Amino acid sequence: MSKPFTVNVNRFDPYKTYRFLVYLGTSTAPVAGVSKVGAIKRSADVIEYKEGGYPIIRKGLGRHKYDPITIERGVTFDDELETWANAGQRLDKGAPVASLDQLRKEVRIELLNEQGQPVHRYLIHRAWVSEFQALPDLDAGTNAVAIEHIKIEHEGWEHDRTLPEAKEF
Numbered sequence: 001m002s003k004p005f006t007v008n009v010n011r012f013d014p015y016k017t018y019r020f021l022v023y024l025g026t027s028t029a030p031v032a033g034v035s036k037v038g039a040i041k042r043s044a045d046v047i048e049y050k051e052g053g054y055p056i057i058r059k060g061l062g063r064h065k066y067d068p069i070t071i072e073r074g075v076t077f078d079d080e081l082e083t084w085a086n087a088g089q090r091l092d093k094g095a096p097v098a099s100l101d102q103l104r105k106e107v108r109i110e111l112l113n114e115q116g117q118p119v120h121r122y123l124i125h126r127a128w129v130s131e132f133q134a135l136p137d138l139d140a141g142t143n144a145v146a147i148e149h150i151k152i153e154h155e156g157w158e159h160d161r162t163l164p165e166a167k168e169f
Helices: 080-085
Strands: 020-024 034-037 042-049 058-066 069-074 090-092 095-097 105-112 118-133 147-153 157-160
Touching (some): 020 034
Antiparallel strands (some): 069 147, 118 157
Protein backbone atom coordinates (compact mmCIF):
# COMPACT_ATOMS: atom_id res chain seq x y z
CA MET A 1 0.00 0.00 0.00
CA SER A 2 1.39 3.41 -0.94
CA LYS A 3 1.70 6.23 1.56
CA PRO A 4 -1.01 8.94 1.23
CA PHE A 5 1.41 11.88 1.53
CA THR A 6 4.58 12.26 -0.52
CA VAL A 7 6.73 14.40 1.78
CA ASN A 8 5.48 13.50 5.25
CA VAL A 9 5.18 9.76 4.73
CA ASN A 10 4.20 9.26 8.38
CA ARG A 11 1.27 11.70 8.13
CA PHE A 12 -2.17 10.16 7.76
CA ASP A 13 -4.42 13.05 8.81
CA PRO A 14 -5.34 16.20 6.87
CA TYR A 15 -4.40 19.57 8.36
CA LYS A 16 -6.60 21.03 11.11
CA THR A 17 -8.49 24.34 10.69
CA TYR A 18 -7.68 25.81 14.10
CA ARG A 19 -4.05 26.82 13.43
CA PHE A 20 -3.69 29.77 11.08
CA LEU A 21 -2.24 33.28 10.82
CA VAL A 22 -3.47 36.39 8.97
CA TYR A 23 -1.12 39.13 7.74
CA LEU A 24 -2.12 42.55 6.35
CA GLY A 25 -0.08 44.32 3.71
CA THR A 26 3.66 43.82 3.96
CA SER A 27 3.59 43.27 7.73
CA THR A 28 5.72 40.44 9.06
CA ALA A 29 3.65 40.29 12.27
CA PRO A 30 0.28 38.53 12.12
CA VAL A 31 -2.95 40.30 13.05
CA ALA A 32 -3.48 39.73 16.77
CA GLY A 33 -6.22 37.54 18.16
CA VAL A 34 -7.90 36.31 14.96
CA SER A 35 -10.28 33.53 15.96
CA LYS A 36 -12.06 32.82 12.68
CA VAL A 37 -11.53 33.31 8.95
CA GLY A 38 -14.42 32.67 6.56
CA ALA A 39 -14.05 30.40 3.57
CA ILE A 40 -11.78 31.37 0.69
CA LYS A 41 -14.07 30.70 -2.24
CA ARG A 42 -14.58 31.51 -5.90
CA SER A 43 -17.24 30.56 -8.42
CA ALA A 44 -17.82 31.05 -12.12
CA ASP A 45 -20.88 32.21 -14.02
CA VAL A 46 -22.38 29.58 -16.25
CA ILE A 47 -23.29 30.70 -19.76
CA GLU A 48 -26.07 28.60 -21.25
CA TYR A 49 -26.66 28.58 -24.97
CA LYS A 50 -28.92 26.62 -27.25
CA GLU A 51 -27.71 25.23 -30.51
CA GLY A 52 -30.23 24.83 -33.30
CA GLY A 53 -31.20 21.21 -33.93
CA TYR A 54 -29.43 20.00 -30.76
CA PRO A 55 -31.74 18.92 -27.90
CA ILE A 56 -29.29 19.59 -25.05
CA ILE A 57 -28.50 23.05 -23.64
CA ARG A 58 -24.77 23.67 -23.87
CA LYS A 59 -22.92 25.31 -20.99
CA GLY A 60 -19.82 27.44 -21.10
CA LEU A 61 -17.51 29.10 -18.62
CA GLY A 62 -18.28 32.74 -17.81
CA ARG A 63 -16.74 35.35 -15.49
CA HIS A 64 -15.30 34.39 -12.13
CA LYS A 65 -16.56 35.83 -8.85
CA TYR A 66 -14.63 35.87 -5.60
CA ASP A 67 -16.74 35.69 -2.45
CA PRO A 68 -16.00 38.06 0.44
CA ILE A 69 -13.91 36.73 3.31
CA THR A 70 -14.88 37.39 6.92
CA ILE A 71 -12.46 37.73 9.79
CA GLU A 72 -13.45 37.61 13.45
CA ARG A 73 -11.34 38.29 16.48
CA GLY A 74 -11.73 39.17 20.12
CA VAL A 75 -11.88 42.90 20.89
CA THR A 76 -8.45 44.04 22.10
CA PHE A 77 -6.51 47.29 22.24
CA ASP A 78 -4.87 46.46 18.90
CA ASP A 79 -6.51 48.79 16.36
CA GLU A 80 -4.98 47.40 13.13
CA LEU A 81 -8.28 46.07 11.71
CA GLU A 82 -10.26 49.15 12.74
CA THR A 83 -7.69 51.49 11.17
CA TRP A 84 -7.96 49.53 7.91
CA ALA A 85 -11.77 49.53 8.08
CA ASN A 86 -11.72 53.32 8.64
CA ALA A 87 -9.69 53.91 5.45
CA GLY A 88 -12.90 53.92 3.39
CA GLN A 89 -14.62 56.43 5.62
CA ARG A 90 -14.52 57.55 9.21
CA LEU A 91 -16.05 60.47 11.00
CA ASP A 92 -13.82 63.26 12.27
CA LYS A 93 -15.96 65.53 14.47
CA GLY A 94 -19.00 64.47 12.44
CA ALA A 95 -17.47 65.06 8.99
CA PRO A 96 -16.60 62.09 6.74
CA VAL A 97 -12.91 61.57 5.98
CA ALA A 98 -11.43 58.95 3.64
CA SER A 99 -7.89 57.67 3.09
CA LEU A 100 -8.03 55.89 -0.24
CA ASP A 101 -4.28 55.25 -0.38
CA GLN A 102 -4.70 52.88 2.60
CA LEU A 103 -7.98 51.33 1.38
CA ARG A 104 -6.68 48.28 -0.49
CA LYS A 105 -4.19 45.84 0.98
CA GLU A 106 -2.73 42.50 0.14
CA VAL A 107 -3.76 39.90 2.71
CA ARG A 108 -1.90 36.68 3.43
CA ILE A 109 -3.54 33.73 5.17
CA GLU A 110 -1.36 30.84 6.30
CA LEU A 111 -2.56 27.44 7.46
CA LEU A 112 -0.23 25.88 10.03
CA ASN A 113 0.41 22.25 10.90
CA GLU A 114 0.29 20.95 14.48
CA GLN A 115 3.87 22.11 15.06
CA GLY A 116 3.06 25.68 14.00
CA GLN A 117 4.84 25.49 10.63
CA PRO A 118 3.11 27.11 7.62
CA VAL A 119 1.92 24.45 5.18
CA HIS A 120 -0.46 26.40 2.90
CA ARG A 121 -0.43 30.10 2.04
CA TYR A 122 -3.16 32.06 0.24
CA LEU A 123 -2.61 35.54 -1.18
CA ILE A 124 -5.70 37.78 -1.30
CA HIS A 125 -5.30 40.62 -3.81
CA ARG A 126 -6.52 44.24 -3.62
CA ALA A 127 -8.61 43.60 -0.51
CA TRP A 128 -10.70 46.25 1.23
CA VAL A 129 -13.16 46.27 4.13
CA SER A 130 -16.82 46.51 3.13
CA GLU A 131 -18.31 45.84 6.56
CA PHE A 132 -16.98 46.43 10.07
CA GLN A 133 -18.64 45.50 13.35
CA ALA A 134 -16.72 47.05 16.23
CA LEU A 135 -18.74 45.38 19.01
CA PRO A 136 -21.29 42.59 19.19
CA ASP A 137 -24.58 42.92 21.05
CA LEU A 138 -23.66 43.68 24.63
CA ASP A 139 -25.59 41.51 27.07
CA ALA A 140 -24.82 41.32 30.79
CA GLY A 141 -26.66 37.99 30.96
CA THR A 142 -24.16 36.14 28.78
CA ASN A 143 -20.70 34.79 29.41
CA ALA A 144 -18.96 35.47 26.08
CA VAL A 145 -15.97 37.21 24.56
CA ALA A 146 -16.60 40.47 22.68
CA ILE A 147 -15.89 39.77 19.00
CA GLU A 148 -15.21 42.30 16.23
CA HIS A 149 -16.01 41.29 12.68
CA ILE A 150 -14.88 42.55 9.27
CA LYS A 151 -15.97 41.55 5.79
CA ILE A 152 -13.26 41.76 3.15
CA GLU A 153 -14.03 42.28 -0.53
CA HIS A 154 -11.21 41.52 -2.94
CA GLU A 155 -10.28 41.04 -6.58
CA GLY A 156 -9.08 37.48 -6.36
CA TRP A 157 -6.85 35.07 -4.52
CA GLU A 158 -4.21 32.54 -5.36
CA HIS A 159 -2.69 29.58 -3.60
CA ASP A 160 1.03 30.28 -3.11
CA ARG A 161 2.60 27.02 -4.28
CA THR A 162 6.16 28.19 -3.50
CA LEU A 163 5.71 27.20 0.15
CA PRO A 164 7.21 23.70 0.50
CA GLU A 165 5.54 21.05 2.63
CA ALA A 166 7.21 21.11 6.02
CA LYS A 167 8.79 17.97 7.40
CA GLU A 168 7.27 16.95 10.70
CA PHE A 169 9.25 15.42 13.53
